[in-house]
Structures are given as structure tokens and as C-alpha cells.
Amino acid sequence: MPHSDTAGQDVRAVLSVANISKSYGSRLILDDVSLDLARGELKVIIGPSGAGKSTLLQCINGLAPPDAGQIALEGAPLDMRNKHALRAFRQCVGMIFQDFNLFDHLTALDNVSIALRKVLGLSPQNAAQRAMLELDRVGLSGRCKLYPAELSGGQKQRVAFARALAMDPKILLLDEPTSALDPELVGEVLEVIRSLAKGGMTMLMATHQMDFARALANEIIFMEHGKIVESGAPSELLAPGAATRTMDFCHRLDLEI
Numbered sequence: 001m002p003h004s005d006t007a008g009q010d011v012r013a014v015l016s017v018a019n020i021s022k023s024y025g026s027r028l029i030l031d032d033v034s035l036d037l038a039r040g041e042l043k044v045i046i047g048p049s050g051a052g053k054s055t056l057l058q059c060i061n062g063l064a065p066p067d068a069g070q071i072a073l074e075g076a077p078l079d080m081r082n083k084h085a086l087r088a089f090r091q092c093v094g095m096i097f098q099d100f101n102l103f104d105h106l107t108a109l110d111n112v113s114i115a116l117r118k119v120l121g122l123s124p125q126n127a128a129q130r131a132m133l134e135l136d137r138v139g140l141s142g143r144c145k146l147y148p149a150e151l152s153g154g155q156k157q158r159v160a161f162a163r164a165l166a167m168d169p170k171i172l173l174l175d176e177p178t179s180a181l182d183p184e185l186v187g188e189v190l191e192v193i194r195s196l197a198k199g200g201m202t203m204l205m206a207t208h209q210m211d212f213a214r215a216l217a218n219e220i221i222f223m224e225h226g227k228i229v230e231s232g233a234p235s236e237l238l239a240p241g242a243a244t245r246t247m248d249f250c251h252r253l254d255l256e257i
Ligand SMILES: Nc1ncnc2c1ncn2[C@@H]1O[C@H](COP(=O)(O)OP(=O)(O)OP(=O)(O)O)[C@@H](O)[C@H]1O
Pocket: 024, 029, 047, 048, 049, 050, 051, 052, 053, 054, 055, 056
């Protein structure tokens, strides 16, 4: 049963993305994309290279403002032209990138604490304390003094999670968080995401880790040419013998499902 208010909006939605479009030059990259994320949901986006998965995530967090459409957080529509509102919104939306995006000249601890000091205005002691707590949660408090170059890919990505989580985000956007990792390091990062999902974090994640998606995602969203062409529960889209775009894509890419 959908929970709707009188305007027909899903009142459980933490994030509501309605009719987003985005062009680069004359190329339409996102074409009328809509989705909702309910509290505690994990939705997974898959689709071929160039489908617009990263662009969609970047539009949602304001890194690449959409040309049309509406984004709302907990029912409050965001005015992307309002810098103050955009900054406040981005504090609530954590982002995890494929290539970690850490500051190379800062230690793991400083990578996590810098926004706590500069954005939230915490004292250096309080910021460091909170950062240590978050690093501890991802099993890295013992490496807090190391620089990114001294960490493995999996450890760097876990620092990125600690940094995002330190800001107490309402949702996390994850753009292929494991695809830059050596295969043996993928598991430790998926474990962090698994424990966040179990803890009720609301997440939208581009990934081709289909066995993970099957086990944990509430919904799989298949994108192609800037459109959502299929969406549904993993049990439906990945059912043995299902004639779905998702299944076809997984077979073509030889993805484990
Ligand atoms: N800043 C940009 N300027 C111009 N074109 C861009 C820009 N960013 C993305 N594009 C184009 O938009 C299209 C979608 O790119 P996007 O990175 O969103 O795809 P993707 O689904 O994330 O692909 P991948 O699986 O390779 O990560 C591509 O054709 C890409 O070349």
C-alpha cells in the first residue's frame, strides 16, 4: 500500500527525484528520470557505460545541477539556485565515489575531521574525537595517522565512508564504490555497506555487484540512454529464467548473480 498525502507524494520518501533532465551541450544525458527513496531503503542502479548513472547521482547532490525536474529531501523541495539551501542539502547527502576523492596531503584522521571543523564548526578536539569514532567503526582507528598513499584501496574507501558518515547524512549516494578496487578488497567495502543497510541507512548506489544487490537491495533500477527502462525487486528482475533487461544485461556482461 503506498503511503500518500493529499498531493500524491510518497510521504515516506526521504529523497524524492521527479522528472530530472540534464543535457551536456546538445546531448540529452538524463531524460525525465524519477525515483523515490524511502527511509532505510537501498536502491541499486545498473546499466551500460554512458547510461547516465553517475550523472544522475551528481544531479541529485548538486554537483551537476539538472536542467529540469525537482529534488526534495524529506518532502522539502530544493532550490538548486539558492547556494545556502544547496549547501545545507549537500550536508545531508553523503557521497561515495569510485576513486575515493580523499585529500592526498591529509592523514586519514584529517580527511575525516576537516569538514567537521570547516563546515560544522567543531573544535579541533571535538572534530578529532568524532573522526576517530567513525574511523573505528570502519576498522581503521589504528591507521588514522597514515596518508592515502599509505593505505590500500579498500582502506581508502573505508576512510571515505568514515568521512561521509561523520556528517550524519540522511542519505548516502554511492557511485560504483568497489569498481576501482582489486577483487580481494571488494569484500571489506561491501561489508561496510551491508552493515549500513542493516543499520537502516538510506542509500542509492550505482554498482554492478549483482550478488550483493540481490541480497540487499529493495529495488534494482536499470538505466539506458538516460532513462529508467526497468525497475523492480531483485527477486523479480533476477528470478531464474526471467526475461528482463536486467537479467539480459547481467548475462551479456557475465556478471555473477
Ligand atoms: N561533464 C560532462 N560533460 C560532457 N559530457 C558528459 C559529462 N559527464 C558525463 N558526460 C556524458 O554523459 C553520458 C553519461 O555519463 P555517465 O558518467 O553519467 O554514465 P555512467 O552510466 O555513469 O557510465 P559508467 O558506467 O561508465 O560510469 C556519457 O556519454 C558521458 O560522456
